[in-house]
Amino acid sequence: MIGIICAYLKEAKPLIKYFDLKKINEKFSIYENEKISLIISGQGKLNSAIATTYLLSTKKISNIINFGIAGSPEFKIGEIFLINKINNKFFPDILISHTFRESEIICADEVKIGGEFKLVDMESEGFFKAAIKFLKAHHIYLIKIVSDNLECFKPDDKFMDELINPHLENIEKFFYSLKKEKKTNLSLAEEISKKYNLSFSQKMQLKDRVMFYLLNNRKLPKIDFEKTNRKNDFRRIMDEFKI
Amino acid sequence: MNLRFRHIYVEKRILNNEYVKNILAKFPKAEIIEINHYKDRFNPYYQSFRAQKDAQSLILAKKDPPFIYEASELIQKLGVNFFYTTPMLNCIYDCHYCFLQGMYPSSNLVLFVNFNDFFKEVERVYENLGNLFLSISYDTDILAVENLFGVAKKWADFVKDKNIKLELRTKSVNIDFEYQENLVFAFSLSPETVIERYEKYTPKLKARIKAIKKVINKGFKPVIVFDPIIKLPNFKEVYKDFLQKVFSEINYKNIESIVYGTFRMNSTQFKIIKKQLLSDIYYYPYSVKNGIVEYEDKEEVIKFIENLLPDVKKIFV
Ligand code: SF4
Numbered sequence: 410m411i412g413i414i415c416a417y418l419k420e421a422k423p424l425i426k427y428f429d430l431k432k433i434n435e436k437f438s439i440y441e442n443e444k445i446s447l448i449i450s451g452q453g454k455l456n457s458a459i460a461t462t463y464l465l466s467t468k469k470i471s472n473i474i475n476f477g478i479a480g481s482p483e484f485k486i487g488e489i490f491l492i493n494k495i496n497n498k499f500f501p502d503i504l505i506s507h508t509f510r511e512s513e514i515i516c517a518d519e520v521k522i523g524g525e526f527k528l529v530d531m532e533s534e535g536f537f538k539a540a541i542k543f544l545k546a547h548h549i550y551l552i553k554i555v556s557d558n559l560e561c562f563k564p565d566d567k568f569m570d571e572l573i574n575p576h577l578e579n580i581e582k583f584f585y586s587l588k589k590e591k592k593t594n595l596s597l598a599e600e601i602s603k604k605y606n607l608s609f610s611q612k613m614q615l616k617d618r619v620m621f622y623l624l625n626n627r628k629l630p631k632i633d634f635e636k637t638n639r640k641n642d643f644r645r646i647m648d649e650f651k652i
Numbered sequence: 653m654n655l656r657f658r659h660i661y662v663e664k665r666i667l668n669n670e671y672v673k674n675i676l677a678k679f680p681k682a683e684i685i686e687i688n689h690y691k692d693r694f695n696p697y698y699q700s701f702r703a704q705k706d707a708q709s710l711i712l713a714k715k716d717p718p719f720i721y722e723a724s725e726l727i728q729k730l731g732v733n734f735f736y737t738t739p740m741l742n743c744i745y746d747c748h749y750c751f752l753q754g755m756y757p758s759s760n761l762v763l764f765v766n767f768n769d770f771f772k773e774v775e776r777v778y779e780n781l782g783n784l785f786l787s788i789s790y791d792t793d794i795l796a797v798e799n800l801f802g803v804a805k806k807w808a809d810f811v812k813d814k815n816i817k818l819e820l821r822t823k824s825v826n827i828d829f830e831y832q833e834n835l836v837f838a839f840s841l842s843p844e845t846v847i848e849r850y851e852k853y854t855p856k857l858k859a860r861i862k863a864i865k866k867v868i869n870k871g872f873k874p875v876i877v878f879d880p881i882i883k884l885p886n887f888k889e890v891y892k893d894f895l896q897k898v899f900s901e902i903n904y905k906n907i908e909s910i911v912y913g914t915f916r917m918n919s920t921q922f923k924i925i926k927k928q929l930l931s932d933i934y935y936y937p938y939s940v941k942n943g944i945v946e947y948e949d950k951e952e953v954i955k956f957i958e959n960l961l962p963d964v965k966k967i968f969v
Binding site for chain 2: 493494497498500502503504505506511513541544545546547591593617618620621624625652
């Protein structure tokens with residue numbers, strides 16, 4: 410699944426609608442379909458870290474995304490960015506090709522009204538610090554849309570729709586391009602080990618051998634002889650799995 | 653598809669360095685990201701060496717001392733003052749058997765740009781000892797990126813007229829150097845099947861042999877390296893054909909020596925790599941002796957290879 414962390418429901422609404430996410434009742438406001446799980450964290454680093462931790466420890470998440478709005482003294486309102494550096498010390502690893510612009514971001518504890526930076530939000534660092542406890546950096550992304558040039562404002566739903574809707578198609582494409590870790594299926598080794606009651610170290614040797622066969626696209630032998638004693642059986646099995 | 657160098661991280665303290673500016677100019681589309689110290693980007697545990705390998709970033713940095721290291725084992729073996737230096741961390745090639753995978757948290761390429769600091773230190777050691785054998789591609793393939801960074805050329809110029817032998821070990825074919833008596837090219841060769849399966853992004857055997865012939869024609873006496881020898885299921889056949897081919901194309905009298913050794917690895921690194929790389933190399937039967945993973949029948953493999961080697965100086969590693 411793809412996990413999404415939004416600070417406010419307002420930021421999440423366009424995504425909830427577009428991806429047809431349904432609210433499920435848990436401790437947090439979580440919205441889901443079969444591919445996406447979106448959680449509303451509330452404002453600030455700590456809230457973001459808590460929600461991120463909750464999502465990553467309760468769901469099977471392969472890639473996680475912090476999606477939200479950010480202030481900027483220089484970028485145009487409505488521009489969308491993928492973040493490549495947070496607070497000068499954290500580095501999401503953007504290893505896929507994508508169509509967004511990239512930028513660094515500063516994560517502040519309070520609302521900022523000026524300063525030397527490109528983008529500012531209040532969640533990114535908390536989100537990232539929590540996420541790296543579960544995933545490698547190339548499965549952690551931050552997508553930010555510029556909502557203001559650092560003047561105080563209260564966005565309404567209409568404003569958020571106008572800000573986010575134009576990007577939804579690209580965001581969806583981006584989601585599709587995210588990769589999952591490949592897993593190899595070693596169930597055959599498990600089955601054989603169980604059937605012939607192999608020891609732990611025998612099982613590990615057999616697993617290595619099955620892996621060798623899989624990596625070489627070799628046909629796996631059928632092991633189906635009568636069980637005798639462990640030592641003999643193991644020898645026979647390994648004979649079938651010749652290198 | 654390789655998405656190399658779409659991100660270039662530069663230490664703030666070298667942003668105005670001319671060499672750095674030249675490198676950045678070669679990658680107009682790259683995202684340039686400023687950092688305080690290369691370790692901030694290189695060291696974090698939350699990266700994946702494996703995943704980064706197909707989309708390597710470049711990190712431009714200033715190296716702090718030490719600038720050169722003594723290779724005590726090789727000093728004994730070769731009887732020379734063997735030192736090595738690391739002008740770059742990591743490599744653009746992706747060999748399945750590369751121990752760097754088990755050594756670093758990141759496969760991003762770190763290029764050190766304070767060449768004069770390296771030179772000064774080498775000069776100091778050289779003046780003390782009177783002669784040096786210096787490898788600048790001990791744990792990277794520096795010639796692989798010669799067309800982009802020109803690092804080996806800088807070193808070749810530096811050692812000119814000095815009693816320093818400069819070893820350039822490579823799988824690349826970037827050998828565009830004038831004859832210089834103290835440059836030692838060492839070409840790593842493997843059978844084509846090994847190259848295809850285990851040496852991703854490296855030039856084909858044919859191209860490497862061509863490069864060897866070229867440097868021989870220029871007057872160099874290169875070293876040829878068969879290391880690691882990989883025990884494929886049909887290894888005898890493969891290596892017999894391979895060695896025959898190599899020495900039918902290259903007259904062994906024109907080479908300095910042959911360096912050879914079978915696949916072996918520190919067992920801690922072996923375990924780390926096995927967890928992240930799906931390669932059958934890590935699923936052969938091995939024995940572990942003194943913390944080193946090696947073939948159970950290593951002696952036999954070596955004997956077989958030795959019988960196929962021509963009559964030149966041989967160094968078993
Ligand atoms: S060429 Fe050498 S340094 Fe580069 S990946 Fe291969 S083994 Fe490693």
